[in-house]
Amino acid sequence: IHIGPHEGLYNDIDVRDKFKQALDHVQTYDIDFIVLSGDLAIDFGELEAYKWVEKIMSEQKFPYIVMAGNHDSVDRMRSVFQIPDEQVKDGMLYFKKKLKDFPVYFLDSEPDLVHKNQLEWLESELLQESSEALLFMHHPPTLCGCQFMDRKYPLRNIAEVQSSLKRIKNIRHIFVGHYHTEKTVRFDDKIVYLTPATQMKISQTNPDFEMEPQEAGWRLIEWD
Numbered sequence: 001i002h003i004g005p006h007e008g009l010y011n012d013i014d015v016r017d018k019f020k021q022a023l024d025h026v027q028t029y030d031i032d033f034i035v036l037s038g039d040l041a042i043d044f045g046e047l048e049a050y051k052w053v054e055k056i057m058s059e060q061k062f063p064y065i066v067m068a069g070n071h072d073s074v075d076r077m078r079s080v081f082q083i084p085d086e087q088v089k090d091g092m093l094y095f096k097k098k099l100k101d102f103p104v105y106f107l108d109s110e111p112d113l114v115h116k117n118q119l120e121w122l123e124s125e126l127l128q129e130s131s132e133a134l135l136f137m138h139h140p141p142t143l144c145g146c147q148f149m150d151r152k153y154p155l156r157n158i159a160e161v162q163s164s165l166k167r168i169k170n171i172r173h174i175f176v177g178h179y180h181t182e183k184t185v186r187f188d189d190k191i192v193y194l195t196p197a198t199q200m201k202i203s204q205t206n207p208d209f210e211m212e213p214q215e216a217g218w219r220l221i222e223w224d
Contacts, residue, residue, distance in 0.1 A: 002039055002071065002199040005048035011211070015042065015199050016052065022198045022216040023060060029220065032099055034062055037177040037195065038069025038109070038138030045073025050080040068093045068110040069138035069178060070153075094118045096125060102223065103129055105171070107137040113157040114139075119164040126168045133171050134223065140176045141165055142187040144194060147207040149179045165190065175221065182217060195219040 001019045004010045026034065034057075041049040057064050066081050068074050074093045077083065087095035092108040092115060105125065107118050114137065126133060139155040141162055155161060165171065166188050174192045180202040183194040196217025203210040 001036065001053070001197065002042040003049040003053055004042045005046035010042055011200070013200055018216040019053075019198045020056065022218045023056070025216075026218065027061065031062055031220075034060070034064040035106075035136055035175075036064060036066045037136055037175065038067045039071045039177065039197075040066060040069070040077070041071050041073075043071055045071065045076045047076050047080070050076060054080050065097065065106065066093075067106055067136060067138060068108045070110060070112050072110055074108070074110060089121075090115075090117060092118060094121065103131065103133040105133055105135050107135070109137055109139040109155060111156075112139065112153070113155060114141075114161050116160065119161065123164060123168060126170055129170055131170065134221075135171045135174045137174065137176055139178045140185070140192050140194060141174060142185060142192055144179060144183055144185045144192070146179050146181060146183065146194075146202070146204040148202060148209055149181075151207060152209075153178070162187065173223075175219070182219075193219065 002015055003019060004015055040053055066077060074091055087093060094108045095106050097104045105122060107114050141155060143150045143154060172190050174190055175195060176192060177195050179194045180197040180200060181194055181204055182196040185192050198216040201212045201214035203212050
């Protein structure tokens with residue numbers, strides 16, 4: 001969502017208004033919770049951005065979850081959002097949540113990688129899980145055929161993450177942000193869903209940065 005610390009335009013975009021447009025649309029659905037899947041702040045985890053997001057989300061009728069992206073600061077997020085202590089380990093925001101008895105896992109890729117501690121935790125957790133689980137992470141765990149983002153801002157330890165995920169057979173659906181576009185790609189036996197941003201859309205075909213017109217984007221997930 002890339003919320004700026006102050007009102008006004010960022011790259012000629014009113015990012016706060018775009019986010020509120022998406023939330024207005026979300027309110028027309030009967031959902032269980034909202035996932036703000038990283039990059040809540042526009043650049044470096046601006047505290048003012050988090051305070052504004054927390055205020056707006058407190059006015060919504062649905063519960064929500066925050067994740068850390070490469071433009072976030074877990075320490076500043078903790079000072080604003082009601083993040084339980086057990087969700088933060090060694091300064092990283094990764095955790096498990098049960099939704100109607102379905103297991104959902106969340107990883108932290110703030111430093112443009114997923115630390116091995118998280119991968120070991122995820123494998124250990126899933127070995128004990130008998131049912132299928134969903135995984136949310138900010139960065140895609142694979143290259144996605146989006147030329148600019150694949151070239152400039154991929155996950156830095158993709159090979160390590162892929163090796164770990166290949167051993168986990170009860171995660172088949174992975175939901176990500178980061179790439180500012182909507183796309184579905186396959187990796188091994190898994191499907192990776194790139195979720196569009198509320199802020200702006202980035203071209204998939206241009207090897208250089210190019211914004212494309214798009215309404216405030218979000219993804220509805222139905223799972224049964």
